[in-house]
Amino acid sequence: MTGTTRNPVLRVAPAAPVEAAAHFRASLAFHADVSDVAAALAAGGDSGFVVLDSRSTESWDQGHIPGAVHLPTALIPEQAPQLLDKTVPVVTYCWGPGCNGATRAALALAELGYQVKEMLGGFEYWVREGFEFETWQGRERRAPDPLTAPVAGDCGC
Numbered sequence: 001m002t003g004t005t006r007n008p009v010l011r012v013a014p015a016a017p018v019e020a021a022a023h024f025r026a027s028l029a030f031h032a033d034v035s036d037v038a039a040a041l042a043a044g045g046d047s048g049f050v051v052l053d054s055r056s057t058e059s060w061d062q063g064h065i066p067g068a069v070h071l072p073t074a075l076i077p078e079q080a081p082q083l084l085d086k087t088v089p090v091v092t093y094c095w096g097p098g099c100n101g102a103t104r105a106a107l108a109l110a111e112l113g114y115q116v117k118e119m120l121g122g123f124e125y126w127v128r129e130g131f132e133f134e135t136w137q138g139r140e141r142r143a144p145d146p147l148t149a150p151v152a153g154d155c156g157c
Contacts, residue, residue, distance in 0.1 A: 029117075030106075030117060030118060031117055031118050031119075031120050032091050032117045032118070032119050032120070033119070033120045033121060034119060034120065034121045034125045034126050034129055034131070035129060035149075035155070037051065037065075037091055037119050038126070038129070038131045041065075041067065048088070048089065049088060049089040049090065049091050049117075050069055050084060050085075050088055050089075050090050050091070051065050051067065051068040051069065051090075051091050051093065051119070052068065052069045052070075052071055052084070052090050052091065052092045052093070052105065052109075053065065053068045053069070053070050053071070053093060053094075053123070054071065054072060054073045054076075054092055054093070054094050054101050054102055054104070054105035055070075055072065055094055055095065055101060055123075056072055057070070057072070059095070059123075061135065061136045062135065063123065063127065063133045063134065063135050063140070064123065064133060064134055064135075065093070065123070065126055065131075065133060065134070066132060066133065066134045066139065068093075069083055069084065071083055071084075071105075073101060073104050073105045073108060076105060076108040076109060076112070077108065077112065080108075080109060080112055080114070081112075084109075084114060086113055086114055086115075088115075089114075089115040089116065089117065090106075090109055090114050090115065090116045090117075091116070091117050091118070091119050092105040092106045092109065092116060092117070092118050092119065093118070093119040093122045093123055093126070094122050094123070095122050095123055095124055096121060096122040096123065096124030096125060097120070097121060097122065097124070097125070099122060102118045102119060102122060103118055106118045125148060127142055128142075128144070128145040128148045128149065129144055129145070129148060129149040130142060130143060130144030130145075130149055
């Protein structure tokens with residue numbers, strides 16, 4: 001199969017369907033996307049999870065998800081027990097896809113015994129998808145970026 005060895009996509013063959021299903025199932029156990037988090041929070045009532053912003057105070061002040069708990073990653077070991085309930089899953093976020101701060105926060109929480117997911121896209125995609133955010137000056141909302149959010153309705157995924 002000479003053609004596929006030169007093709008960068010198929011240079012390494014896709015996993016068997018059973019292995020792929022296990023991988024993607026596991027991925028969904030570890031990650032939530034911005035739209036799903038926003039929909040769960042907008043539904044009203046108890047979402048069943050708490051959102052945790054793991055960034056610095058300066059970043060938090062620049063903008064954060066309304067209702068999120070602010071707990072910078074470095075402070076998780078000493079402050080998580082006072083701020084979080086181990087029976088309630090935590091969804092971590094940081095700046096965006098180019099930042100692994102939410103991953104480090106999720107690891108720190110998991111090591112302390114919390115159920116945790118990382119929000120893919122972080123604060124960047126929260127804002128880019130047009131969801132309301134909060135700053136020290138109040139609440140804001142920007143128009144959705146048509147390259148990252150559907151113009152009308154949902155993306156259908």
